[in-house]
Amino acid sequence: MAETSKTALSILGEPTGACWSCGEMRAAHFCSACGKVQPPVPVDYFTFFGFPRKLDLDEELLEQEFYKLSRKLHPDVYAQAESREQQWSLEQSSLLNDAYRTLKDPIKRTEYLLRLEGVELEEQSKSATEKARATGEVKKQVVPPALLEEVFELNMQLEELRAQKKMGEDDPALIEEIGTQKLELEQKHDALLQELKNCWNEWDKLVDRGSEEDRRKARDKMLDLLNRRNYIRNLVRDVNEVLET
Amino acid sequence: MLMPDPRIVGIDLGTTNSLVAFMQGDVPVVIPGEDGSNLVPSVVALDERDQIIVGNAARKYLIETPERSVYSIKRLMGRGVEDIREELKLFPFRLAEDMRPGEVLRIKLGQATFTPPEISAFILRQLKRNAERFFNAPVTKAVITVPAYFNDAQRQATKDAGRIAGLEVLRLVNEPTAASLAYGLDKKQNGIVAVYDLGGGTFDISILKLHDGIFEVIATNGDTHLGGDDIDNLLIRIALDDIRGDLGMDVSRSGEAVATIRKAVIEAKIALSARPTTMLDVELPVGKPYQREITREQFEQLIQPIIDRTVGPCKQALKDAGLKPEQIDEVVLVGGSTRIPKVRALVEDMFRRKAHTDLNPDEVVALGAAVQANILGGGSEATQNMLLLDVTPLSLGIEVAGGVTDKIILRNSTIPASATQYYTTQVDGQANVAIHVLQGERELAKDCRSLARFDLKGIPPMVAGMPRIEVKFLIDANGILHVSAREQRSGKEAEIEVQPSYGLTDDQVEGMILDSFDYAEEDFRQRQVIEARNEVQTILAALAKGKQSPAWGQLTSDEKKQIAKLERALLQVKDEDDYAAIRKAIDALNQGTMRLAELMMDTAVSTALKGKTMDEADLGEAPVAGHPVAKADFE
Numbered sequence: 001m002a003e004t005s006k007t008a009l010s011i012l013g014e015p016t017g018a019c020w021s022c023g024e025m026r027a028a029h030f031c032s033a034c035g036k037v038q039p040p041v042p043v044d045y046f047t048f049f050g051f052p053r054k055l056d057l058d059e060e061l062l063e064q065e066f067y068k069l070s071r072k073l074h075p076d077v078y079a080q081a082e083s084r085e086q087q088w089s090l091e092q093s094s095l096l097n098d099a100y101r102t103l104k105d106p107i108k109r110t111e112y113l114l115r116l117e118g119v120e121l122e123e124q125s126k127s128a129t130e131k132a133r134a135t136g137e138v139k140k141q142v143v144p145p146a147l148l149e150e151v152f153e154l155n156m157q158l159e160e161l162r163a164q165k166k167m168g169e170d171d172p173a174l175i176e177e178i179g180t181q182k183l184e185l186e187q188k189h190d191a192l193l194q195e196l197k198n199c200w201n202e203w204d205k206l207v208d209r210g211s212e213e214d215r216r217k218a219r220d221k222m223l224d225l226l227n228r229r230n231y232i233r234n235l236v237r238d239v240n241e242v243l244e245t
Numbered sequence: 246m247l248m249p250d251p252r253i254v255g256i257d258l259g260t261t262n263s264l265v266a267f268m269q270g271d272v273p274v275v276i277p278g279e280d281g282s283n284l285v286p287s288v289v290a291l292d293e294r295d296q297i298i299v300g301n302a303a304r305k306y307l308i309e310t311p312e313r314s315v316y317s318i319k320r321l322m323g324r325g326v327e328d329i330r331e332e333l334k335l336f337p338f339r340l341a342e343d344m345r346p347g348e349v350l351r352i353k354l355g356q357a358t359f360t361p362p363e364i365s366a367f368i369l370r371q372l373k374r375n376a377e378r379f380f381n382a383p384v385t386k387a388v389i390t391v392p393a394y395f396n397d398a399q400r401q402a403t404k405d406a407g408r409i410a411g412l413e414v415l416r417l418v419n420e421p422t423a424a425s426l427a428y429g430l431d432k433k434q435n436g437i438v439a440v441y442d443l444g445g446g447t448f449d450i451s452i453l454k455l456h457d458g459i460f461e462v463i464a465t466n467g468d469t470h471l472g473g474d475d476i477d478n479l480l481i482r483i484a485l486d487d488i489r490g491d492l493g494m495d496v497s498r499s500g501e502a503v504a505t506i507r508k509a510v511i512e513a514k515i516a517l518s519a520r521p522t523t524m525l526d527v528e529l530p531v532g533k534p535y536q537r538e539i540t541r542e543q544f545e546q547l548i549q550p551i552i553d554r555t556v557g558p559c560k561q562a563l564k565d566a567g568l569k570p571e572q573i574d575e576v577v578l579v580g581g582s583t584r585i586p587k588v589r590a591l592v593e594d595m596f597r598r599k600a601h602t603d604l605n606p607d608e609v610v611a612l613g614a615a616v617q618a619n620i621l622g623g624g625s626e627a628t629q630n631m632l633l634l635d636v637t638p639l640s641l642g643i644e645v646a647g648g649v650t651d652k653i654i655l656r657n658s659t660i661p662a663s664a665t666q667y668y669t670t671q672v673d674g675q676a677n678v679a680i681h682v683l684q685g686e687r688e689l690a691k692d693c694r695s696l697a698r699f700d701l702k703g704i705p706p707m708v709a710g711m712p713r714i715e716v717k718f719l720i721d722a723n724g725i726l727h728v729s730a731r732e733q734r735s736g737k738e739a740e741i742e743v744q745p746s747y748g749l750t751d752d753q754v755e756g757m758i759l760d761s762f763d764y765a766e767e768d769f770r771q772r773q774v775i776e777a778r779n780e781v782q783t784i785l786a787a788l789a790k791g792k793q794s795p796a797w798g799q800l801t802s803d804e805k806k807q808i809a810k811l812e813r814a815l816l817q818v819k820d821e822d823d824y825a826a827i828r829k830a831i832d833a834l835n836q837g838t839m840r841l842a843e844l845m846m847d848t849a850v851s852t853a854l855k856g857k858t859m860d861e862a863d864l865g866e867a868p869v870a871g872h873p874v875a876k877a878d879f880e
Contacts, residue, residue, distance in 0.1 A: 067459055071632055075661065075722045079415055079621035094661035094719055101658060 029092055030072060037073065037081075040091045044116055045099035054207055055113060055200035059104060066100045107229070110196060110222055113203075119219055121226070147228070151235065154181050158242050165242070175243070182239045185232050192229040196222060253386040253415060253622045254376050255423075255614025258365060258403065260319040260472060261445030261581065263287050264611035265372040265387075271627035273427060273615035275608050276379045278371075284607060285375070287445075289367045290314035291354040299371040308508065311337055311500035313355040317474055318368075320446050321350055321361040322406075323398035325747045332470075335478045337500055349749055362406040362749060363757055369410035381778055387412045388618040390610050392447040393419035394467030394558075394638045396684050397696050397726050398747040404723065405749050409757045415621050417723040420444070421451035422635050423613030424579040425460055427604055429631070436574035437463075439562075441592050441600070442610075443555060444580035446472040450559045452566045452573070458630035464565035464657045465638050466558035473514075473582040475551050480510035483547070484525065488535050501530050517541045518584045545587045552588050559595055565657050576600040581607050634659050637720050644681040644690040653718060656686065663719040674706040678714060682726065697748075699728055705735045770824065777827040781819045784834060788812065796844035804840065811837045 020038065028050070030037050046053045049065050071077070073096055078089040102108045111121055157178055164170050203218045255273070257264045262284040266275045275283040280301055290298045290306035291313045298306065306314040320332055326344055333340070341351035341358040351358040359367075369389075376384045389412075391403050400417055407414035421440035428438075435455050442449040449467035453460055484506050485497045496502035509527045516523040517539065527535040563570065578600045582588060592600050604612065620628045636657045642650035643666065653664035668678050678701040685693030704712050713733040720726055731738050749757070788808070791797060800808075815830040 067456065070459065070634060071630075074632060074634070076416070076617075076620055076632060080623060090661055090719070090721060091663075093722075094663040097659040097662050098664075101662075 029069065035072075037078065037085055037088050037092060039088050040095055045102050045112060048095060048099045049103070051103075052207065053113060053116065054204040055110060056197075056204050057103060057109065062100070062103055066096070066104075069096050106193070106197070107226070110200070110226060114219060114223060114226075117215075117219055119223055121223070147231065150181070154178070154235065154239070157181075158238060161242050178239060178243065182236060182243075185236050185239070189229060189232045189236065192225055192232065196225045196229065199225065252376075252380060252382060252384050253388065253618040254372075254384055255611055255616070255618040256369065256372055256387050256389045257420070257423075257611035257614055258319065258368065258389055258391075258406070259287055259445060259610075260317050260447060260474065261287055262607060263368050263372055264608060265376050266608075266611040266615035267376070268615050268619040268625065268627070271625070273612040273619075275611055276376050278375045279378065285368065285371055286316075287318065287368050288314060288316045289318070289354070289364050291357060295355070295357070297367050299367050308501060308504045310355075311504050312339065312353070315352055315354060315364060317446055318352070318361050318364045320470065320474070321352070322365065323361075323396065323400070323402035323747050324350065326350065328747075336474075337503065349747070349753070360749065360757070362402045362754075363409055363760075365403065365406035366409035366757070369406055369412060373410060373412060377775055381775060383775055385411065385413055386415055386618075388416045388418055388614045388621065389414055390420045390423050390614050391417050391724075392442075392444075392467060392469055393421050393449040393451050393462075393465040393635075394447070394469050395419075395724070396469075396639055396694050397724070398694070399469065400724050401748045404725065405754050405757075408754055411758070414723075416617060417725070418614055418617050418633070419449070419451065419462070419465065419635055419638075419724075420447075420610045421449045421465070421579060422453070422460065422462055422633060423611075423617060424577060424604075424609045425451070425453050425455075425613065426616040426631070426633065427609045427613035428577055428601065429455060429460060437568065437572060438575045438577060439559075439573045439596060440577045440579055441555070441559070441583065442467075442579035443552075443582040443588060444472050445582070446470065446474045448472060448555050448558065450555070450562045452562050452568065459632050459634060461634040461659070462636045462657075463568075464562045465636055466562040466565070467638070468554060468558060471551070471554055472580070476514060476548050476582070477507060477510055479547060479551065480514065480525075481506050484510060484527065484535065484537070487537060488527075488529070492533055492535060494529075494532055496529060499530065505529065506535075513539055514544070514585075517544050518586060541586075548585070548587065552585075552591055555588075555591070556595065570596050573598070577609075578602050579606050579609055635722070635724070636660060637662060637724055639684045639694070640686055641696075641718060641720065641726065642683045642685070642690075642693060644683060648690045650683050650685070650688060650690050650693050654720060658720075660720050660724060661722055663717060666716050666718070668701070668712075668714040668716060669710050670704065670707070670712050671709055673709045675709065675712075676704050676706065677702050678704065680716065680728075682718070682728070695747075696726060699730075699741050701730050701741060703737070704732055705737065707734070770822075773824040774822055774827065777824055777831065778819060780831055781815060781827065784831060785812070785815070788834070788838060791838065791841050791845060794845050794848065796841060796848050799844050800841060808834070808837050808841070 020036070028038070028041070028043075028048075044053070049062065049069075051057065051062075070093070073089055073093040075086060075089050075093060078086045081089070102112045115121060157174060161170065161174055161178060164174070199218060199222050203215075203222065206215050206218055253267075254276070255266045257266075264275050264283060264285065266273050268274075277283050278285055278300065282301060285300040286304055288300065288303040288307060290303040290310070292298050292306070303314060307316060315338065317336060320336065321329060321338065326340070326346055326348070329338075329350070332338065339353040341353055344351060349360050351360055352364060369387075373384050373387075387407060389403060389407055391400055395403070403417060404414050421442045424440050424442065425438055435457065438453045438455060440449070440451045440453065442451075447467065447469050448471040449465065451465040452463050454463055455461075481503065485495075485503075489495050489497075496506075506527050509525055513523050513525045520541070522538060522540045525535075525537045525539055529535060573596050576592060576596045576598055578589065578592065583592070583600075583602070583606050589600060589602075616628060616631070617633065619625055620631055620633070624631070637654065637660050638656060640652045640656045641654040641664070642652040645651045653666060654662050668680070670678065680699040680701065681690065682696045682699065683690055683693035684696050687693050699716075701714055701716070704714065711734065714730055715733050716728060716730045718726060718728055728741060729738075730741055797805075811830070811834040815827075815834050818826040818830050821827070
């Protein structure tokens with residue numbers, strides 16, 4: 001019974017080693033025999049919840065699992081425990097919260113999975129801008145070509161409205177025009193999100209069977225959708241900022 | 246299953262008032278002070294004998310010797326000299342003359358100086374004393390509440406204050422969240438709750454999702470320098486202008502006069518919550534009295550700009566939670582300033598529903614802290630299944646090239662939360678890497694709050710860019726940051742030297758714990774009395790047991806009479822505050838029962854010899870010296 005197996009793959013349910021406290025086989029986060037919290041094992045967020053690396057995730061089930069694990073791992077439960085158990089509970093519950101925060105959000109979840117698959121997502125991020133500034137390299141990703149014309153137009157109008165607002169005036173026609181464009185952008189955003197969700201199913205099917213080539217294609221498609229979606233989101237944010245000031 | 250320790254108390258360390266509470270069975274209750282009052286004003290003064298006075302007793306010093314007293318110290322917790330220029334214009338804080346930039350603030354009371362955590366510790370110590378008097382037992386563990394929008398430095402300062410006061414701070418709980426616990430105790434339904442908390446000096450808004458006993462904070466926002474104090478200061482300024490105009494006197498530099506005006510405007514403010522008009526009545530130290538009628542309408546007009554400042558944070562919190570006002574099921578009001586009808590109207594207008602005020606807004610935070618204390622102590626039937634999941638109010642970032650903030654943990658992330666960053670070196674053989682940690686939402690590092698500078702030291706010499714240093718940032722359940730680092734190629738734990746931007750080092754806190762005893766004669770006496778009373782309980786219980794044992798029958802009637810006399814003497818002194826007298830009576834009774842104890846031992850042994858085990862024979866606990874008496878567990 002006290003035999004330890006370090007090669008077990010699945011983290012929930014299946015034993016991964018001996019409990020530090022009672023020596024029985026332990027499950028992932030706490031001992032299945034005595035219930036004591038265990039030192040965290042470095043795993044990805046999907047595995048932490050005992051889920052396969054699939055994107056079409058049951059969000060209700062995720063929330064239920066989050067609450068269930070919170071009740072067992074939160075530091076409040078270990079306030080009177082010995083200090084190493086407190087430390088493990090702190091580490092385990094921060095891992096739980098980080099994992100939940102990432103997985104419950106469809107975009108963050110997709111980005112996280114792509115990163116796990118070795119895809120670089122940094123093109124649009126601030127740190128990429130930083131890196132580009134520091135090294136003098138040209139930042140890779142710019143405007144998605146399909147959006148070029150519209151975006152150019154919109155940016156001009158935003159510039160104009162900013163200038164007007166600075167002077168303490170605003171042109172209702174211009175505001176309306178920008179408002180209409182914003183609505184279109186939001187629709188586009190939602191459409192992209194829907195398309196991304198369709199890609200999830202494609203990916204999920206390829207996880208278990210399917211060639212590396214097919215998987216690469218699916219990843220590239222998701223990356224492209226994410227880039228376009230992020231670009232539009234930033235644009236909408238800019239519009240809101242100008243309209244609200 | 247451990248029984249919950251009733252002596253873990255919940256403390257609301259407020260800007261204006263502080264309270265201590267505990268769970269009495271299923272209900273949290275506030276522990277009153279010696280004067281019978283539930284509220285301990287957060288006022289600290291140094292009396293003529295250089296002894297610290299706290300609470301109601303200290304209030305008269307605000308007017309009589311303003312230079313030896315201080316209020317609203319919470320405003321200065323975790324802040325630096327450069328942060329408080331504005332506060333200094335409005336509050337009579339007297340900084341030590343030799344303050345250096347970057348140093349923790351020191352406030353003068355008479356000739357002595359104290360840091361804000363030390364002054365807060367005096368208040369905590371008073372609450373601790375009140376609780377110890379109530380329980381007649383030492384209190385060493387507490388849950389302390391802080392504004393949800395407190396940053397890392399302000400939280401750390403509060404935790405330091407607890408340590409200085411001799412309290413192990415089991416948890417810092419956000420005030421609005423604590424309030425929701427108090428409310429949630431008897432209403433176990435699910436739904437979305439908004440807690441609007443406008444206190445003496447701070448404003449918080451928190452939005453929570455209640456789900457089968459889990460209190461999950463979804464978003465929080467606020468302003469740690471917005472509250473009733475700001476209303477008072479506004480009214481004081483108006484009164485000072487009036488006095489200059491009408492009476493031709495500038496009394497703004499007289500601490501005594503300003504303190505008198507402050508007292509009067511607070512009374513007027515409170516009166517206007519109940520009446521349409523009131524009289525501002527100030528007896529100035531010199532010259533004529535100043536009187537002026539204020540209507541509620543005028544008052545509401547005056548305070549509108551102040552209370553409007555709560556709207557922005559509410560909107561932001563809703564936006565962060567991804568909710569519309571209509572989706573809020575309940576609104577709860579917390580903090581004394583929510584007694585102002587105009588504030589209630591504003592909240593009800595914003596959330597489009599009537600707000601809950603069933604619990605006393607001054608007490609609800611302390612009651613909630615007591616609930617959390619009970620949960621941490623192992624829980625009880627009332628708190629079973631209750632779990633608080635709170636968030637960090639501000640994003641955590643690190644400074645990157647160009648003075649830009651790179652956010653690594655976003656605001657409203659459930660805590661504990663963590664982030665891992667990787668660093669390398671720029672120069673061959675570089676042994677140190679500096680990390681500047683920031684808190685706030687702004688893009689530029691200079692606009693965010695500097696938390697600390699971490700120096701990773703002892704990196705093994707390698708070619709530039711080779712080392713891979715993994716730095717883990719972890720925000721614990723108190724909202725306080727911990728940083729650890731490891732060089733991955735060598736597997737060496739990197740040594741981290743922390744320079745908190747606005748905090749005390751561990752050594753400083755240790756020093757302050759020692760210093761605090763200079764002002765704590767009273768504490769020491771109290772502690773001795775409590776310990777002695779505990780001993781009394783033990784010895785009386787043992788004596789009662791002795792009287793039931795066969796050994797009792799073997800005593801002569803003189804011996805029994807003598808014991809009864811000594812017992813009476815002890816009962817007489819046990820409730821007095823005279824440690825020496827209690828001690829003497831205990832020793833006398835110990836002496837007087839020596840033979841009884843010996844006989845009890847003999848009986849036990851002879852019973853054992855007759856074939857019973859020692860356990861069955863029930864040795865009892867003989868009431869004698871030499872048998873160790875349970876000591877109170879003071880640290």
